[in-house]
Every structure is written in structure tokens, then in C-alpha cells.
Amino acid sequence: MKIAFLADPLDTFKTYKDSTFAMMREAARRGHAIYAFEQTDMVLESGLVSANVTAITLTGEAEDWYRAAPATVTFLSEFDAIVVRKDPPFDMEYIYTTYLLELAEKQGARVLNKPAAIRNHNEKLAIAQFPQYTAPTLVTRDARRLRAFHAEHRDIILKPLDGMGGMGIFRIGKDVPYVLARIPQGGEVRGNLAAGGLGVAQAISAREREIAEALGPILAQRGLLLVGLDVIGHYLTEINVTSPTCFQEITQQSGFDVAAMFVDALEAEIGGSLI
Numbered sequence: 001m002k003i004a005f006l007a008d009p010l011d012t013f014k015t016y017k018d019s020t021f022a023m024m025r026e027a028a029r030r031g032h033a034i035y036a037f038e039q040t041d042m043v044l045e046s047g048l049v050s051a052n053v054t055a056i057t058l059t060g061e062a063e064d065w066y067r068a069a070p071a072t073v074t075f076l077s078e079f080d081a082i083v084v085r086k087d088p089p090f091d092m093e094y095i096y097t098t099y100l101l102e103l104a105e106k107q108g109a110r111v112l113n114k115p116a117a118i119r120n121h122n123e124k125l126a127i128a129q130f131p132q133y134t135a136p137t138l139v140t141r142d143a144r145r146l147r148a149f150h151a152e153h154r155d156i157i158l159k160p161l162d163g164m165g166g167m168g169i170f171r172i173g174k175d176v177p178y179v180l181a182r183i184p185q186g187g188e189v190r191g192n193l194a195a196g197g198l199g200v201a202q203a204i205s206a207r208e209r210e211i212a213e214a215l216g217p218i219l220a221q222r223g224l225l226l227v228g229l230d231v232i233g234h235y236l237t238e239i240n241v242t243s244p245t246c247f248q249e250i251t252q253q254s255g256f257d258v259a260a261m262f263v264d265a266l267e268a269e270i271g272g273s274l275i
Contacts, residue, residue: 001033001081001270002035002080003080004036004053005085006086007085008038009038010036010056017249018248019246022248022251023083023247026257027266030267034055034057036054037053038086039086039093043073048075049075051076054070054071055068076104077108081270082104082109084101085243086243087243088242090162101115102116113225117219120222121239122161124139124161133214133215133235133236134237135237136153154173155173157172158172219239224241225269226244227241228245247259
């Protein structure tokens with residue numbers, strides 16, 4: 001297969017932990033042709049979506065890890081799969097990218113995750129569709145409501161709706177209510193009760209399996225091939241659809257080859273035949 005990755009600049013990859021790199025390495029190991037491009041490489045002209053796409057050869061080296069052929073203008077429909085691996089922030093440029101990718105789909109491109117599904121599943125707000133699995137949650141721009149929420153529950157987590165990587169997240173316990181006074185009116189944040197979480201792979205609990213098995217078929221039907229579910233304690237806290245990560249950490253800590261599982265799913269989705 002010819003697989004094109006829409007990603008951040010390759011020179012920014014930290015290959016010892018990057019999940020997109022793990023995907024590329026596994027796909028290349030199986031004989032698939034690997035390509036890469038960025039958001040700024042995309043073009044809509046005469047109604048057709050193309051991009052300045054670079055063929056990638058992996059070197060096996062830790063630092064100088066790839067060789068890039070000269071970029072060529074290629075219609076996205078010419079690839080067997082377009083794998084969206086652009087990291088947040090999920091800003092307006094990202095939104096415009098999903099529009100272009102959706103047009104490319106209509107021209108025959110296979111895009112995973114589906115751009116409309118990415119656009120329609122805000123990673124913080126999507127959990128509201130599954131309230132049976134979430135902690136008490138409040139989404140508001142009203143600081144007074146946030147203070148009332150804290151007064152009721154006494155220990156909450158605040159996070160911005162457009163954040164990523166832990167940015168702007170903080171915990172307000174029962175002994176530090178003064179922090180809430182610093183939240184400006186109109187500061188769009190979300191509060192909920194779930195807290196904690198360590199960057200360590202652990203065996204899946206019965207509750208986590210229950211949530212994954214319930215949401216998996218629903219999200220897959222919507223065109224989301226790869227999703228990261230954040231579960232803290234017994235509660236679903238986020239549904240990550242833009243660029244789920246931790247492939248290498250999970251593999252290193254548990255021995256389970258996540259990249260191989262993903263490429264298996266990709267091949268099954270596309271058809272799996274080499275071209």
C-alpha cells in the first residue's frame with residue numbers, strides 16, 4: 001500500500017517515543033510505501049485536493065532516522081490511505097484541514113480518522129455523549145457556576161476545552177478555593193471530579209474494558225479507526241481522536257505491540273493488498 005501520513009515536521013519527531021514513527025516503522029517493515037506531508041503542503045485547485053508529498057525511507061538510525069525524496073505534487077486520492085497524525089492545537093487551521101480532507105474523500109481518498117469525525121468529536125466535550133461513564137461534569141464560561149460546582153464537590157479538575165498535553169489543567173481541592181477567584185468571567189473551562197493518572201501502562205480494569213467495549217463500536221461506525229480513551233479511576237475523561245499516542249510506551253512497558261495492531265487494523269480497513 002501507499003500510505004501518506006499528515007503529520008508535524010519530521011525533524012521534530014522524537015523517535016524513541018513518537019507513535020507516528022512507530023506506525024511508519026511497522027508499515028515499512030511490511031513493505032508498504034511511506035509518504036509524509038504537512039497541513040501547509042495541502043492545495044485545493046480546480047476543485048481537486050493535492051499536496052506536496054515526500055516519499056520517506058527509514059534509515060534505522062536513532063537520530064538521522066529518515067531520507068526524504070524531493071516533494072512532488074500528488075492528488076490525495078492516489079494513496080491507499082491518508083493517516084491523519086497532526087498533533088493539536090485543534091485551531092482554525094486544523095478545521096480548514098478537515099474540510100480539505102473531506103473534499104479529498106469525495107474524490108476517492110481514504111482518510112483515517114475520518115475528517116468529519118475528527119471535527120465533530122471535541123476531545124473534551126465528546127464525553128458528554130456518554131454520561132453514564134463520566135464523573136459529574138460542568139462546562140461553562142460562568143465563573144460563578146464553577147465556584148458553585150466546587151462548593152458542592154470540594155475537589156475538582158479544571159481544564160480548557162482547547163488544551164492539549166496537560167496544558168492549563170489544575171486541581172482545586174477543598175483547601176484551595178481561592179484559586180477559583182482568579183478565573184475570569186468568560187474563561188471557558190471544564191470542571192469535573194476525576195483526578196490522578198500516571199504515565200505507566202497497567203492492566204485494563206473491568207471498568208475500563210466495559211467503557212472501551214461500549215464506545216468502540218459506536219466510534220468505529222463514525223469513522224474513527226484509532227481513538228485514545230482517557231479513563232481515570234472509574235470515569236471517562238477524554239476521547240482523543242486527533243493524534244492518540246503512547247504506542248511505544250505501552251509496548252515497552254507491557255510487551256504488546258501497539259503499532260503492529262494498528263497496521264493490522266489499517267490493512268483490514270483498506271484491503272491490505274500491496275501495490
